[in-house]
Amino acid sequence: MTGFTPVDPATATGTAAELLADVQKALGVTPNMTKVMANSPALLQGYLALSGALAGGVLPAPVRERLALATAEYNGCGYCLSAHTYIGAHIAKVDADELEAARDAKSSDPRTGALLALSDAVARGRGRVEEGVLQAARDAGATDAEIGEVVGHLALNVLTNYFNILARVDNDWPVVTPRGTA
Incomplete structure (x- = not known):
């Protein structure tokens, strides 16, 4: 409730x-x-x-949805995990294996994987990341605009994760349960 x-x-x-x-x-x-x-x-x-x-930024919807999934899994937000799994599959057309991998901040695509790893490191380090993580994103081809948007998406996703957890918003999506609470 x-x-x-x-x-x-x-x-x-x-x-x-x-x-x-x-x-x-x-x-x-x-x-x-x-x-x-x-x-x-x-x-x-x-x-x-x-x-x-x-x-309206440079990151395409399939990447944005995977970023949201990684953050939702990390924060244990079932509402956002459910919403972005549905949106990722049905709207952004991300395949099931990639959606599952995104929950662990991973992707078979090196550039997407590097962006997910960067977002995960920023979240876990509260903004402080090892230079190697940032360099790996750059080596994978990430631009400054993409890296900046990763932080923007992280902020947006933390906002919705924390809000949904605090407010105990009723899930109106096909339910996906965070692994830590399964």
């Missing part, structure tokens, strides 16, 4: 109503996370703004 009351899009008012309508229009659904975030329209607006900005 959720720890926060979801905002019903049908009865929402003001900024919350506008933001939830935008989510529905963009996705065709209004995920529970956004309904719960709408308790603070500023939070929902900030989440949507950062998410939208990063979606």
Whole structure:
């Protein structure tokens, strides 16, 4: 059961109503996370703004979804793990083996693998990484823009992971359980 009351899009008012309508229009659904975030329209607006900005960046959707999976697994967020497994498979068209590998911050693609390893190192080191990890990403062809966006996606994913865990948002995706809580 959720720890926060979801905002019903049908009865929402003001900024919350506008933001939830935008989510529905963009996705065709209004995920529970956004309904719960709408308790603070500023939070929902900030989440949507950062998410939208990063979606327009240089990292393609299949890489973004794998970054989200690695962070969700690390943080033990079942909601995000479930959402990004579904989105990764059905929208970004990432195959099942790659989705599974991403949970361990790995990929068969060297460039994607290096970006996942960098994101994982940044998360575990709280921003401090060994020079070799950063150099491995550069050696795999990662640009400064990609490396910067890895940090942006990590921040976005930590935001949603922590929020969903704290708020105990009801999972409205096909359930994927973090390994540490299985």
